[in-house]
Amino acid sequence: xxxxxxxxxxxxxxxxxxxxxxxxxxxxxxxxxxxxxxxxxxxxxxxxxxxxxxxxxxxxxxxxxxxxxxxxxxxxxxxxxxxxxxxxxxxxxxxxxxxxxxxxxxxxxxxxxxxxxxxxxxxxxxxxxxxxxxxxxxxxxxxxxxxxxxxxxxxxxxxxxxxxxxxxxxxxxxx
Amino acid sequence: xxxxxxxxxxxxxxxxxxxxxxxxxxxxxxxxxxxxxxxxxxxxxxxxxxxxxxxxxxxxxxxxxxxxxxxxxxxxxxxxxxxxxxxxxxxxxxxxxxxxxxxxxxxxxxxxxxxxxxxxxxxxxxxxxxxxxxxxxxxxxxxxxxxxxxxxxxxxxxxxxxxxxxxxxxxxxxx
Amino acid sequence: xxxxxxxxxxxxxxxxxxxxxxxxxxxxxxxxxxxxxxxxxxxxxxxxxxxxxxxxxxxxxxxxxxxxxxxxxxxxxxxxxxxxxxxxxxxxxxxxxxxxxxxxxxxxxxxxxxxxxxxxxxxxxxxxxxxxxxxxxxxxxxxxxxxxxxxxxxxxxxxxxxxxxxxxxxxxxxx
Numbered sequence: 001x002x003x004x005x006x007x008x009x010x011x012x013x014x015x016x017x018x019x020x021x022x023x024x025x026x027x028x029x030x031x032x033x034x035x036x037x038x039x040x041x042x043x044x045x046x047x048x049x050x051x052x053x054x055x056x057x058x059x060x061x062x063x064x065x066x067x068x069x070x071x072x073x074x075x076x077x078x079x080x081x082x083x084x085x086x087x088x089x090x091x092x093x094x095x096x097x098x099x100x101x102x103x104x105x106x107x108x109x110x111x112x113x114x115x116x117x118x119x120x121x122x123x124x125x126x127x128x129x130x131x132x133x134x135x136x137x138x139x140x141x142x143x144x145x146x147x148x149x150x151x152x153x154x155x156x157x158x159x160x161x162x163x164x165x166x167x168x169x170x171x172x173x174x175x
Numbered sequence: 176x177x178x179x180x181x182x183x184x185x186x187x188x189x190x191x192x193x194x195x196x197x198x199x200x201x202x203x204x205x206x207x208x209x210x211x212x213x214x215x216x217x218x219x220x221x222x223x224x225x226x227x228x229x230x231x232x233x234x235x236x237x238x239x240x241x242x243x244x245x246x247x248x249x250x251x252x253x254x255x256x257x258x259x260x261x262x263x264x265x266x267x268x269x270x271x272x273x274x275x276x277x278x279x280x281x282x283x284x285x286x287x288x289x290x291x292x293x294x295x296x297x298x299x300x301x302x303x304x305x306x307x308x309x310x311x312x313x314x315x316x317x318x319x320x321x322x323x324x325x326x327x328x329x330x331x332x333x334x335x336x337x338x339x340x341x342x343x344x345x346x347x348x349x350x
Numbered sequence: 351x352x353x354x355x356x357x358x359x360x361x362x363x364x365x366x367x368x369x370x371x372x373x374x375x376x377x378x379x380x381x382x383x384x385x386x387x388x389x390x391x392x393x394x395x396x397x398x399x400x401x402x403x404x405x406x407x408x409x410x411x412x413x414x415x416x417x418x419x420x421x422x423x424x425x426x427x428x429x430x431x432x433x434x435x436x437x438x439x440x441x442x443x444x445x446x447x448x449x450x451x452x453x454x455x456x457x458x459x460x461x462x463x464x465x466x467x468x469x470x471x472x473x474x475x476x477x478x479x480x481x482x483x484x485x486x487x488x489x490x491x492x493x494x495x496x497x498x499x500x501x502x503x504x505x506x507x508x509x510x511x512x513x514x515x516x517x518x519x520x521x522x523x524x525x
Binding site for chain 1: 440441442443444445446448449452470475492493495496499500503504
């Protein structure tokens with residue numbers, strides 16, 4: 001399976017900082033997924049339009065069943081990963097963000113600041129992961145069964161791909 | 176008390192599949208509620224407009240204090256129960272969906288895929304329950320105290336019923 | 351640090367009822383925060399426009415890094431604190447409300463009815479707390495580390511203040 005992964009960091013994309021959370025995603029996901037995985041990698045600044053474009057490209061053109069992001073989910077003005085994710089998804093899946101916050105809270109009480117989202121776009125699932133490399137190994141493995149199930153649903157149910165012009169989205173639709 | 180219950184399933188509504196989660200809701204709810212309950216039953220396909228109409232009818236015309244749905248809360252394009260629910264509620268109550276996902280997660284890690292919502296419409300409360308009959312007995316009983324309290328609030332506080340044309344809804348209002 | 355606190359209660363603002371949750375916030379927050387705190391106090395009825403104005407005043411004119419509200423988060427039509435909060439925040443932080451509901455649920459199963467929100471406005475953080483005085487001591491202390499971290503982020507990152515006319519808000523923006 002080909003997984004898109006996007007690291008969002010002004011400093012990493014400028015080469016001022018090593019991208020450590022992206023490689024950690026590859027390590028943790030490959031170990032947990034149970035079948036061979038290759039990654040399509042993007043490292044971008046915290047820029048809404050660039051993130052939005054990369055998500056659309058990895059979902060629609062590259063047809064990645066899964067796109068994982070890291071970084072940009074905090075409360076600062078530069079943190080726009082959830083905004084860009086919400087702009088491109090059709091169905092938001094609130095349980096992923098809730099579960100990451102809930103599982104992290106006992107050991108990392110500041111984890112509740114994360115605004116991480118997940119949602120579907122056509123036959124793809126997009127999941128925002130934390131920007132802290134140490135949090136990847138804590139947050140990602142418990143989500144693997146739900147990711148397997150979601151991807152199975154998206155693969156089997158004859159989803160339109162790429163998505164239609166007017167997705168059945170609760171926020172945009174005028175039924 | 177009269178409770179509306181709606182089963183959302185293309186196959187059950189076409190008679191291709193027995194509705195098992197609806198009767199399970201009746202069994203579990205009646206055992207837990209503590210006073211006599213009768214049910215107004217609808218079995219519908221996963222169709223946005225039909226679900227929306229049934230929710231409005233059960234809340235406004237039938238004056239059910241509580242409307243329980245089962246099915247259609249997953250990530251597939253045909254799953255539109257949360258979208259139809261969000262379209263008719265005035266105040267969303269995020270704690271019900273969160274709590275069902277949180278309580279189910281340890282034993283059913285795929286439960287976090289549920290997008291179940293709850294919210295008020297006039298003097299009625301609408302609650303999306305899981306589509307899996309086995310999950311009803313796990314998710315519904317812990318919510319009974321909050322349902323009792325919510326219905327007491329909605330009954331006592333002189334709520335307009337049916338709701339006004341312009342509900343004080345955070346998503347629609349232009350204050 | 352100066353903290354804004356707003357009590358939302360028709361009866362307390364009319365002098366028919368003693369504001370007990372507001373002083374409880376002062377007691378619990380001061381004990382937990384670890385540095386001197388003074389409070390700017392408002393006691394208002396459950397009125398959308400008055401709440402909205404007070405939130406804007408405390409954030410933009412008084413430059414409070416933190417504004418705590420109590421009351422008005424339930425399912426009744428008069429409960430509009432979350433609606434007024436959502437109208438003025440730029441980035442919603444769902445983890446605060448989730449965590450309060452999750453931590454309260456085992457001892458107070460009706461706590462899941464709370465629609466409490468949190469979010470940023472410029473360099474300020476707004477947090478809705480429960481209206482029940484007894485719940486303040488349960489809900490607030492576990493959130494202190496995340497509040498410290500959030501305020502540090504908002505203080506350090508050169509945020510525009512007061513916020514711009516067109517906040518980068520996922521609900522309003524047309525990217």
